[in-house]
Amino acid sequence: MSPPDLIIPAVAFIIGIVAAYLFFRQQISAIEGRARNDLERWKIECTSDIRKDSVNRSRSTLKGRISEQMAPLLPEFPFSSADARFIGNPIDFVVFDGYTQVKDDRGDRINIVLVEVKKGKGRLTREETLIKKAVEEGRVSWQTIFLKDEAGDLP
Numbered sequence: 446m447s448p449p450d451l452i453i454p455a456v457a458f459i460i461g462i463v464a465a466y467l468f469f470r471q472q473i474s475a476i477e478g479r480a481r482n483d484l485e486r487w488k489i490e491c492t493s494d495i496r497k498d499s500v501n502r503s504r505s506t507l508k509g510r511i512s513e514q515m516a517p518l519l520p521e522f523p524f525s526s527a528d529a530r531f532i533g534n535p536i537d538f539v540v541f542d543g544y545t546q547v548k549d550d551r552g553d554r555i556n557i558v559l560v561e562v563k564k565g566k567g568r569l570t571r572e573e574t575l576i577k578k579a580v581e582e583g584r585v586s587w588q589t590i591f592l593k594d595e596a597g598d599l600p
Contacts, residue, residue: 509564513537516562524558535572537562 516537517526527545529538538560546552559580561573569577579585 509567512564513562516560524560529560536560536576 513533514531516522517524517529522529524540524542525545528542529540531538536559540558540560542556542558543552544555547555559576561569561577563569
């Protein structure tokens with residue numbers, strides 16, 4: 446075959462490639478258009494449900510936080526509410542059990558209890574579990590920190 450005889454098949458081949466490219470490009474555009482339409486339809490149909498779910502979750506979280514703070518006032522709370530100090534994070538309360546009695550000269554012992562309040566079937570978070578483990582293993586200590594007074598002297 447001479448070079449002029451190769452030109453027609455080469456041009457036909459190139460035209461075929463361009464036609465295939467344009468055909469597949471159109472198919473891809475059609476699929477993308479359908480996907481966009483489906484997404485928009487889904488957004489319209491589900492936005493209301495998503496918002497309701499979000500509000501319900503928020504409401505549930507708020508109820509849980511309120512319950513945590515109100516726990517010392519509930520009959521299930523086994524300590525004196527006056528002995529409980531709300532922290533909120535990473536645990537809910539530090540209870541100085543017996544503090545009120547000691548303060549009123551009616552006792553001579555205080556137990557310190559870290560309390561986490563859960564509502565329903567709540568479980569401890571990883572951090573809460575590690576704090577519980579530290580207490581159970583006795584990795585708890587006391588430290589007094591003295592700050593300098595206005596004159597720069599330590600007590």
